[in-house]
Amino acid sequence: MLDLTTMIGFALVALGMVCAPGPNMIYLLSRSITQGRVAGVTSLLGIMLAFTVYIIATMLGLSALFHAVPFVYECIRWLGAGYLVWLAWKSIRPGQASPLEPKPLSIDSPRKLLIMGFMTNLLNPKAAVLYISLLPQFIDPARGSVLLQSMELGFIQISISFLINLLIVLTASQIAAWLGARPLWLKWQRWLMASVLTGLAARMALDRSK
Template identity: 30%
Template sequence: MNVAGFKKWGKNGISTSCFSLAVNKRLRHDPAADSEVKSMDFLPSLNVLLTYSLACFVLFITPGPDMSLFLAKTMSGGRKAGLASMLGAMAGCCVHTLLAALGLSALLAASVTAFTILKIVGALYLLWMAFDAVRNGSALSLKEEGRVQVSFWKTFFMGVGINLTNPKIVLFFVTFLPQFVDAADPHAADKLLFLGLYFIAFTGPLGAIMILGAEKVIALLRNHPKVMRGIDYSFAGLFSAFALKILTASAR
């Protein structure tokens, strides 16, 4: 039965076509709702975001130059110095991720094939990083230093400088971010930018917690080398899985 064409008069002479008008109005698309949905297209799926969050967490807890800097400055200058160095490194990381996201977006706009090739190269790089983590272990260096009072901004810019002058960081993000974006996705550029900023927002609070508990973190890492090796193997296993997933998908 065609609801729109159904017409029957009731006792009060009110046409049920009013009902059909209400139904049709309800069935129409709401432009405002459509606009709201489109404005959220930069968000990856929940599964991708959870996987990416896990990768960010494993990457953060894997000891490296940044962690060495945070902990060393905390022990030599106190928590304020540790937080200053962390904020500086995060600022440098923000520059790296923005440049990587914008560069990858430009590459994707120019050539989907080139973007796909970069994903494959990135997967191979992640495999190498996994192998290197197992072979050489974590790059944590904590030297004993006396208490030194350094200004907040000097420590901050030290963190910025160390981060910006490390070519491995931008290389990592250029090869890491594409693993979580489909080249055929029309909103890939927006998602690349979101993932880059999400990494900073996700790891920032973790860094603050680590600095507040710096003494316990250092004692744990120094007195329990098996913990560090466990982190290395976790890093290697997770990033190898990412790399193999990309390589097998590209081979189809």
């Protein structure tokens, strides 16, 4: 079982991940504005299904692989740090638009919305690298079953991601209007996000606790 401090720490990391602008947020904003809240919720369910795939993969193999071959974990850790630095640079490089600016999409069926939401998250390198790299850092074999700890962390991550993304879906129009009236905030947000991503990259690269 996880202790309360570990759960709170992971919850804060999960909150930071879901609040960081990326493909999931862009897709949900655009889909909700273009096709309405029901389409946004349907897309969100697809995104949650992809997170479930990541959790199952972590539970069934990644933790054991990291303990058996520490070099694999080191590779993923540095890959994750490097990817975060690249995301930080991408967010502030000259001519780069804010990732929070939604784009128009075509009208699609509920089935296609579910599949597109699933694929958007499953093929999202940010989700893959962050999830695979960060979650194992909060698992402590000394506290019992690695499988059970992975389940607990996965439940925390999915719950937070669902609630925040649902809020984004329900307020998509208001978010778009608010951003449209504050172009300077978009520029400030890009630099703030770059700082957060760089900090996460440094933490990931320097943390040798696992």
